[in-house]
Amino acid sequence: MNVLAIAEQKDGSLRRISSEVVTAARSVADAIGGSVHALLITPAVGDAASVGRFGADVVHVATAPAYDADVYAATIADHVRSGDYFAVLFGAGGQGRDLAPRVAAKLDVPLATDATSLEVDGGELVITRPVYAGRAFATVVLDAKPRIVSIRPNTFRPQESERTATVENIATSSVPSRVKVRETKAASGGRVDVGEASIVVSGGRGLKGPEHWHLLEALRDALGPAAALGASRAVVDAGWRPHAEQVGQTGKTVSPQLYFAVGISGAMQHLAGMRSARTIVAINRDPDAPIFKIADYGIVGDAHEVLPKLVEEIRKGH
Amino acid sequence: MKIAVCIKRVPDTEARIRIAAGGKSIDPAGIKFIISPYDEFALETALRLKEAQGSGEVVAISVGESTSGEQLRSALAMGADSAVLLKGQTSLDGLATARALAAEIREQNVDLVLLGMKAVDDDQQQVGPMLAELLDMPCITVASSATVENGSVVCEREVEGGIEVVEAPLPAVVTITKGEYEPRYPSLKGIMAAKKKPLAEKDAQLGSHRIEVRQLAPPPDRPPGRIVGEGADAVPELVRLLREEAKVL
Numbered sequence: 001m002n003v004l005a006i007a008e009q010k011d012g013s014l015r016r017i018s019s020e021v022v023t024a025a026r027s028v029a030d031a032i033g034g035s036v037h038a039l040l041i042t043p044a045v046g047d048a049a050s051v052g053r054f055g056a057d058v059v060h061v062a063t064a065p066a067y068d069a070d071v072y073a074a075t076i077a078d079h080v081r082s083g084d085y086f087a088v089l090f091g092a093g094g095q096g097r098d099l100a101p102r103v104a105a106k107l108d109v110p111l112a113t114d115a116t117s118l119e120v121d122g123g124e125l126v127i128t129r130p131v132y133a134g135r136a137f138a139t140v141v142l143d144a145k146p147r148i149v150s151i152r153p154n155t156f157r158p159q160e161s162e163r164t165a166t167v168e169n170i171a172t173s174s175v176p177s178r179v180k181v182r183e184t185k186a187a188s189g190g191r192v193d194v195g196e197a198s199i200v201v202s203g204g205r206g207l208k209g210p211e212h213w214h215l216l217e218a219l220r221d222a223l224g225p226a227a228a229l230g231a232s233r234a235v236v237d238a239g240w241r242p243h244a245e246q247v248g249q250t251g252k253t254v255s256p257q258l259y260f261a262v263g264i265s266g267a268m269q270h271l272a273g274m275r276s277a278r279t280i281v282a283i284n285r286d287p288d289a290p291i292f293k294i295a296d297y298g299i300v301g302d303a304h305e306v307l308p309k310l311v312e313e314i315r316k317g318h
Numbered sequence: 319m320k321i322a323v324c325i326k327r328v329p330d331t332e333a334r335i336r337i338a339a340g341g342k343s344i345d346p347a348g349i350k351f352i353i354s355p356y357d358e359f360a361l362e363t364a365l366r367l368k369e370a371q372g373s374g375e376v377v378a379i380s381v382g383e384s385t386s387g388e389q390l391r392s393a394l395a396m397g398a399d400s401a402v403l404l405k406g407q408t409s410l411d412g413l414a415t416a417r418a419l420a421a422e423i424r425e426q427n428v429d430l431v432l433l434g435m436k437a438v439d440d441d442q443q444q445v446g447p448m449l450a451e452l453l454d455m456p457c458i459t460v461a462s463s464a465t466v467e468n469g470s471v472v473c474e475r476e477v478e479g480g481i482e483v484v485e486a487p488l489p490a491v492v493t494i495t496k497g498e499y500e501p502r503y504p505s506l507k508g509i510m511a512a513k514k515k516p517l518a519e520k521d522a523q524l525g526s527h528r529i530e531v532r533q534l535a536p537p538p539d540r541p542p543g544r545i546v547g548e549g550a551d552a553v554p555e556l557v558r559l560l561r562e563e564a565k566v567l
Binding site (some may be wrong): 069070073093094097098100101102104105106108109110111112113114126130131132133134135136137138139140141142143144178179180181182183184185186191192193196199223236243244246249250253257258267268269275276278279280281282287292293294295296297298299300301302305306308309310313314317 | 329331332334335337344355356410411412413414416438439440441442443444445446447448450451452456457458459460462472476477478480481482483484485486487490495496497528529530531532533534535536537540541543544545546547548549550552553554556557559560561564566567
């Protein structure tokens with residue numbers, strides 16, 4: 001039995017989340033003595049063999065124009081039916097969240113989303129996933145085959161090897177596409193979503209107003225393209241920032257490598273949404289703010305004073 | 319136009335979550351329960367669609383135990399015309415929930431199904447698209463708005479890097495995120511009226527639950543952190559720690 005990794009490309013190269021999905025698939029396949037197959041649906045094939053670097057033995061490539069949930073889900077489901085898969089892994093990014101439930105329903109099997117760990121125990125796939133936005137973790141097994149799972153971004157560290165995958169073309173399923181895109185309005189200039197970013201710079205009420213967000217933007221820019229802006233619920237409710245940036249139980253749950261909480265005191269539902277970040281830095285004027293209890297590093301001080309210096313120091317190292 | 323809104327009873331987002339004895343579920347003692355916030359946005363969207371059209375019907379549907387009747391009454395008080403409680407136990411297996419909802423929605427013969435893009439307890443984000451598959455309807459996920467024109471639903475949705483405007487022919491399923499409108503509070507008149515609105519109870523046709531919870535545990539503790547210092551003077555030391563100790567820069 002094999003493991004299927006659903007891979008995504010952006011502008012012709014493999015997305016980071018997909019390198020994580022293939023890496024996770026490799027570890028599951030090794031535990032069951034199987035191979036890793038990746039499935040890539042893409043407008044232009046590009047460098048499909050490079051998926052092998054993260055552990056794929058075979059890459060199945062289907063070509064399709066722009067993303068269409070009906071076509072993509074049917075293509076994945078048809079491919080899964082034709083193979084003997086122990087598990088099918090998606091990335092829990094925007095596209096994976098849209099597709100995985102459709103594929104699971106088509107195959108009439110359950111789906112576990114947002115896995116933070118995968119282990120094979122006695123031939124069974126044991127999945128750990130957060131509930132209540134990370135305030136508890138459930139360990140679950142799926143009583144079905146294949147086991148369909150999406151993995152939480154930034155949780156499975158990509159591992160590269162010398163492997164080269166063989167590439168096989170497969171047919172794209174022909175189903176009517178029912179949802180039509182009328183228009184795309186670029187709001188954030190194609191930046192990585194806060195849910196997938198490996199560095200998050202979040203701001204709260206302590207910034208005192210939306211006009212001071214340039215301070216956070218400067219820090220994000222200094223940290224490079226893997227960084228994204230986040231926001232507390234208070235500032236989203238106040239209309240300072242869009243809901244798409246909200247981190248917490250009523251926003252996005254994030255697990256980046258590095259999380260900056262600036263002027264965020266740390267309400268329970270915010271802490272739940274970011275406490276699984278690898279390293280947390282808090283900057284707050286109030287030394288008693290709850291955020292300092294879970295931060296690895298804290299600076300007591302005013303964002304207006306600390307952030308420009310932080311940008312300067314980070315830029316020095318580059 | 320008939321709109322079904324699926325709602326879920328969940329613990330309040332500020333509630334303290336404790337693991338129950340047995341280590342497989344949470345202890346509901348002392349917890350306040352609410353309609354999952356995204357489902358409230360879905361209900362608000364449905365009520366606005368009905369108001370904009372000047373006619374129509376909104377039916378609120380929930381899968382849950384009899385306590386979920388409380389949330390359905392709140393939905394009726396907000397303005398839903400009728401409600402159906404599909405009695406049964408929900409689980410992490412969203413496909414079971416979707417099956418129960420699909421069976422009811424087929425009978426109701428609706429034009430549009432709205433539900434929150436996720437429930438804030440299990441956070442699986444799966445019931446909406448699964449329901450659409452079971453009903454063989456098109457599905458738009460994570461929509462921040464929904465309007466109906468010429469037999470189609472038109473939505474704005476969050477995508478990486480911006481907002482997409484999409485449309486799908488009715489009947490369709492749309493999962494809703496926070497948009498322009500806050501959910502309304504039930505008026506006193508609404509609360510009184512809700513008492514007389516129909517709330518049907520049926521057994522949920524969940525089928526089998528195929529996700530077994532082996533354990534529910536609190537999150538791992540984070541190691542104690544430290545205050546590096548005060549003000550801008552502490553920044554060089556912070557950056558050194560991030561580079562050399564945490565190795566994240």
